[in-house]
Amino acid sequence: MRAKRVIIDTGPIVAFLNKTDKYHNWAITQFSQLNPPFLTCESVFSEVCFLLRHTDSGVQNAVKLLERELIQIPFKLETEIGIIISLLTKYKNIPISLADACLVRMSEQIADSTICTLDSDFKIYRKEKRKVIPVIMPENF
Numbered sequence: 001m002r003a004k005r006v007i008i009d010t011g012p013i014v015a016f017l018n019k020t021d022k023y024h025n026w027a028i029t030q031f032s033q034l035n036p037p038f039l040t041c042e043s044v045f046s047e048v049c050f051l052l053r054h055t056d057s058g059v060q061n062a063v064k065l066l067e068r069e070l071i072q073i074p075f076k077l078e079t080e081i082g083i084i085i086s087l088l089t090k091y092k093n094i095p096i097s098l099a100d101a102c103l104v105r106m107s108e109q110i111a112d113s114t115i116c117t118l119d120s121d122f123k124i125y126r127k128e129k130r131k132v133i134p135v136i137m138p139e140n141f
Helices: 010-017 024-033 042-051 058-067 077-090 098-109
Strands: 005-008 113-116
Touching: 005 098, 010 024, 010 042, 010 058, 042 058, 042 098, 077 098, 098 113
Parallel strands: 005 113
Antiparallel strands: none
């Protein structure tokens, strides 16, 4: 059986790189058990860098994950803008972020994928209008 492709959200990356994050140990466990490369979008990576800007070498360590190809960014927003606008409109009452909309779209594009996240909104979002998005998140979510 082929391993699922893992699409990764902001929270697990930040928790992995920030030893003081409350989900650091959970993220370490996930990164050790899942098969890289993890896939994401530029919006997520921008959020990661913003959130790690005050941590010691946080942004540099995040960029090293890209350099080492443990995380890859295959998503191209400009080619998916119509669908992204639809998702932003559909979930505006939650509200959905641009990064989350991109990850929902990625889950539609990448067969047998799962999203690793710390965001419980992914229990609400649907791919292909009605399908539950498989997620990896801490049990207490």
